[in-house]
Amino acid sequence: MLVNKQPVLLLCPSLIGAGVERRIYLLVNQLKQDWSHLKLGLLREEGQFLSRVDVAQRVYVPPDSFSRFFCFPLKQFQEPYYFLLAIGQIKMMQERIRPAVVMTFTLETTLPMFFARFLVSGHRPVWVISEDSNTAVAAGNVCKFEVVNVLLKNVLGYVYRHADFITTVSSTVQDSVEQQYGIPVEKINVIHNPVDSDGIRKSADNNRPFNFEYIIAVGRLVKVKQFDLLINAFSHVYKSHAVQLVILGEGPEKKHLQQLAADLKLADVIHFPGFVNNPWVYMKYAKMLVLSSRIEGFGNVITEAMTIGCPVIATACGGPADIIKHNSNGLIADQDALSVAHAITRLLDSPELSRSLSSQALLDAEKYHPIHSSACFNDMLLELLNSTNHHTTQCHKRTMLSIDNDA
Incomplete structure (x- = not known):
């Protein structure tokens, strides 16, 4: 069996819960057979599925290691404080692993990833958002004031359009992401959740x-x-x-x-x-x-x-x-x-x-057996990396041609 050695980082807040968390541990345990440097990054090292993921597969950066310098002044404001902590944690995970691909699950990792990716110098991985729920519809019903809902939806749309690819759990979510956020359909696919x-x-x-x-x-x-x-x-x-x-x-x-x-x-x-x-x-x-x-x-x-x-x-x-x-x-x-x-x-x-x-x-x-779901993820990762490598090669050729012409 051919094993890919390019590092891949999956980001999830924790393994507490039974929805996306169950999907992630099933996915990690299947994909690790094809990707030797696959890691699961957690913002909080807790949850009922934690023991089902090998310690060697997990990455956790304790926020205490940098919070007193990074965002201590905001500690009294709980939401901004934890959001800034997440940015710092994700930044340090990327610096440690230098992943070729980062995949974020839930808004709790997607939003801080948007900012963290600008903080890692000399490294820009392929970013994939996994959309497990109809975020666009939910964003339109957060507040009784419509202006707030519109603003939130626009912010999310801006973030999602900066991802390299989006994978959704159903055709309904795919249609919502395409229509509500204006994402080109060629940047979205559907991979159904696995069932154990x-x-x-x-x-x-x-x-x-x-x-x-x-x-x-x-x-x-x-x-x-x-x-x-x-x-x-x-x-x-x-x-x-x-x-x-x-x-x-x-x-x-x-x-x-x-x-x-x-x-x-x-x-x-x-x-x-x-x-x-x-x-x-x-x-x-x-x-x-x-x-x-x-x-x-x-x-x-x-x-x-x-x-x-x-x-x-x-x-x-x-x-x-x-x-x-x-x-x-x-x-x-x-x-x-x-x-x-x-x-x-x-x-x-x-x-x-x-x-x-x-x-x-x-x-x-x-x-919906995990084997089928992981095969779809494996194909998606390979296709994204191949297209990225091809694009990088073409850019390198154009740069060298420009240098030769100048000479």
């Missing part, structure tokens, strides 16, 4: 968590996930079906959702177990998984459910359209309670449809 199918199936092979039939939903309890829509949809379903609802996750909307369940007199059949380390065993025994989000960049929970044969319903919210083929490996519903209730009822009333969706989902889930 082997690990998930192993974790799911466990005892049934409940002795009743239930529908499962998984995610952070925030407004964009629209669990209130799901609860309202369930209130229609429960009138004619002896099934319960389990919502896994924690977040600021938990009390509101519990109160909504109580107001609908469904508190006894809607359960909030909170965050669990093994959500896949809950998925395995569920009648179906429902994703009710207003917007999703991809929808990792969908491919995870498909991996263990759990039928899936998702609202039409962007990213899931890349995964779900309606009536083939899952169902797509409009973003209203009655449409979601109708889709749930269809599956409950038709075991044959449920089995058909489950069987096709198991087959389609193989497309």
Whole structure:
């Protein structure tokens, strides 16, 4: 096997979380087989996936080593302070590794990278932004004052246009980056998130968590996930079906959702177990998984459910359209309670449809194995480096020709 020795640096705030963080550790463990000098740079050396990345693959620059000189005067202002710390950390990582390619994940590393790359003298790596969510849409809804939203979107657009390449997790995010930020389509590609199918199936092979039939939903309890829509949809379903609802996750909307369940007199059949380390065993025994989000960049929970044969319903919210083929490996519903209730009822009333969706989902889930995702990243990195080397060679030839002519 041919191993590339050019240094590559992947930047992530930490390995706390289960979305982009899971994607990164899977990616690192696959890509290191093809790139001997691949490093994962962390702003904070913490997270539940930290032990799954070899110490030799990780790079961490403690901010204490330079913060008292670099940005101590701003310590009382938390956000600017940590932002400046990140710039310093990323600068020092680049000086230490001298990477040929830097790939940033999340705005917490993308924004400081924009500034840090100007601080490393004599070195300008290829910069790739990995866009895992619909940042352009989110930026337009940060503040109630539209002028602030427009300003933020323009700033992000300026930053993104200075990257050499952008990889997105779905065609929806790709379209958003192209249209909202004015990025040429040839500078963007789509690489779907990988799913740890082997690990998930192993974790799911466990005892049934409940002795009743239930529908499962998984995610952070925030407004964009629209669990209130799901609860309202369930209130229609429960009138004619002896099934319960389990919502896994924690977040600021938990009390509101519990109160909504109580107001609908469904508190006894809607359960909030909170965050669990093994959500896949809950998925395995569920009648179906429902994703009710207003917007999703991809929808990792969908491919995870498909991996263990759990039928899936998702609202039409962007990213899931890349995964779900309606009536083939899952169902797509409009973003209203009655449409979601109708889709749930269809599956409950038709075991044959449920089995058909489950069987096709198991087959389609193989497309998201980490091997396939890392192969796409590997091809992208090689193509970017080859095009950069070709451009550098052409510039060198033009420079030498100019010198010869002057002579």
